[in-house]
Amino acid sequence: MHPFTLSMAADQTQAVEAHARDTHLTFIAGGTDLLGLMKDRVTLPERLLDINGLPDMAKVKALPDGGLRIGALARMSDVAANTAVRERFPAIAEGLLFAASGQLRNMATMGGNLMQRTRCAYFRDEDNTSCNKRQPGSGCAARHGLNRNHAIFGWSDACVTTHPSDVAVALAAMDAAVVVRGPAGERTIPFTGFHRLPGSTPAQDNVLGRGDLIVAIEVPARVEGRASHYLKVRDRQSYEFALVSVAAAVAIEDGRLTSVRLAMGGVAHKPWRLYAAEEALRGTALDDTDALRSAISASFTDARPLAHNAFKLELSQRAVLRALQTAGARA
Ligand SMILES: Cc1cc2nc3c(=O)[nH]c(=O)nc-3n(C[C@H](O)[C@H](O)[C@H](O)COP(=O)(O)OP(=O)(O)OC[C@H]3O[C@@H](n4cnc5c(N)ncnc54)[C@H](O)[C@@H]3O)c2cc1C
Ligand code: SF4
Structure with a gap:
């Protein structure tokens, strides 16, 4: 295993500043995707910043207007079991329950779920297979290789993979929004604009940059939510x-x-x-x-x-x- 240091972030400001100035630092939440990526040597961060202690980021708030605010550190299990989520947006609860396993859902956070990386086998392969997402410019082994699990919409010759998150699909259907705190302050990104199509730069999965911390996910009240x-x-x-x-x-x-x-x-x-x-x-x-x-x-x-x-x-x-x-x- 690649050696790394681990420290805790005390507050959001400190987390954002540390991430913005240090390109070898990565946030770790539940660790359920990140540690696998490190073991597969897809990513080798030198410093991990544990964000699990950041205050007020793990709650699910049922808003009076019928919407939800889901903290980025809320665990998948807790969100799936939340009564307001189940009543107002059963698709979101189901998207979570059909994902991974009970043990993983107890650790995995909502922010980490949106940030998880593709399950394309070539991407996770340690043996230097051509993969533009893992190694930009190296080609795409799946384009003319084993692509049964891959995309049928929006792919490019540079990358044909799919995004693996289940709950992201339900959130996209509800036109949810991702609340992000970055070096310039807080901003809200419409969910359908959060993840990217591969184009010629498939290494970039979403629109976040250095110093960006997902704080919450907002789901607006929807007449269609209950059905x-x-x-x-x-x-x-x-x-x-x-x-x-x-x-x-x-x-x-x-x-x-x-x-x-x-x-x-x-x-x-x-x-x-x-x-x-x-x-x-x-x-x-x-x-x-x-x-x-x-x-x-x-x-x-x-x-x-x-x-x-x-x-x-x-x-x-x-x-x-x-x-x-x-x-x-x-x-
Ligand atoms: C065996 C297995 C099966 C799985 N099956 C499914 C499945 O069927 N469906 C599904 O949807 N998912 C599945 N998953 C993926 C799982 O849901 C994710 O691993 C998990 O949600 C990631 O959350 P985490 O808190 O552990 O993130 P981490 O592993 O801690 O982090 C993942 C990434 O997100 C970044 N990050 C974390 N939090 C934030 C934040 N607040 N702001 C900015 N960046 C952040 C980290 O820096 C890292 O890059 C599976 C995972 C495994 C290991
Ligand atoms: S589909 Fe994307 S992730 Fe898979 S090998 Fe091609 S570039 Fe890599």
Whole structure:
């Protein structure tokens, strides 16, 4: 194991300043992703700054208007079990419960979950495989290699991987926001703008820079929140990342969809909103399966499957249909 020092941050200001000035320093929260990356020698920080003691960052606050403020240090288990989260946004609770294992969820934080790195096997491989995300300029072994688990939307020749977070998909569907404290003060980043597409710089997963500390996640009140569902399709029933996943949230009047929110995981370098399907679904009767299928397909005309993952096209559309119907049954 690479040698490193460990210290504790006393407050947010100290954490932000230390991270901004020291390029060899990394925040550590639950450590469930970071330590694996260090063991695989993907990242070799010289100094770890433990942020677990930072005050007022571990709570889930149910806001009076129906929204939520989730501290970045809140553990995945605590957020999943929170009554307000379960009642107001079941898709968020489900996105957490279908992730990792009970032990991991007890340690893993919400901020760390959004920052976790891809599960592309080439990226995690110690044996110097070509990977532009791990070693910029080295190529992308997955582009013409084993890419069954990879993207069908938004990829570039430089990187075809997907983002692994489940709860990020539910948060994207709700148009949540990430509250970040940086060297210039606090700012709020709309969730769908937080993670990046790979373009020519796949090493950068999101828009955060040096000195940026995630403080909280804000979920605004949504009429569709209560009638929401997160569906995860994976190769085995538990302890596995998504092949594809869907967060669906709906509002219904007289059996017809008046508003729909849809996001997918396992299909792109970031949670992928299905805006065209959302639009096409408005006004559709929830029991008209053919019409639902046809509206959902509006978001798949620009899909670009790779050599080994064309199956994701059909699987995704079936998963969206099922997630919509389950969400609709909760309305
Ligand atoms: C075996 C296994 C299976 C898993 N399965 C799933 C799954 O099915 N679905 C899923 O969604 N996830 C899964 N995960 C990932 C898991 O959810 C993440 O490892 C976890 O959420 C990371 O949180 P953490 O607090 O441990 O982060 P850490 O490991 O401590 O940190 C991860 C990264 O985030 C940065 N960071 C942490 N907090 C902040 C902050 N507040 N501001 C800025 N940067 C910060 C750290 O510097 C580091 O770069 C799995 C992990 C493992 C090991
Ligand atoms: S898909 Fe991305 S992470 Fe995987 S090998 Fe290619 S560049 Fe690396």
